[in-house]
Amino acid sequence: MRARSAAARKRVRRQLFSEPFHHQQVDLHVFDFADDGRIVFLGESYPGEIFSGKGTIGDMPVDCIEPASQLMFHLGYDHDENDLHDVLLLCQKYGFDVPEEYLE
Structure with a gap:
């Protein structure tokens, strides 16, 4: 998730901790954008298009x-x-085959 402004980030935080969402789990991962547009997460670099x-x-x-x-x-x-x-x-939602390692 990338909020485009401080106000947008505040709205997201407010939404996450308001009813009915404060009892649900949201999985957030923080990453950086490199100067060339790639995404950097835990020292690994990924194409920016994945975002x-x-x-x-x-x-x-x-x-x-x-x-x-x-x-x-x-x-x-x-x-x-x-x-x-x-x-x-x-x-289920996007019609992907379940990966082999999850079938074991």
Whole structure:
């Protein structure tokens, strides 16, 4: 999620902690944008195009990582029940095949 201004960031925070959302979990990851437009997360660099997704938090529109890349980021590590939940929702909503490592 990238809010475009301080006012937009305040609206997102207000939305996250207001009814009915304050009892739900939102998975946020903080990353940087490199000068060339790439995304840097935990020392790894990714193409900026992955941040072309659109979503909402409540009624607030937000930019986010597009669905295929969200699925890709769930691969290659020991996943837990939350990861399985996220992957199954992504696959169901966007018509992706469930990755082999989640079928084991």
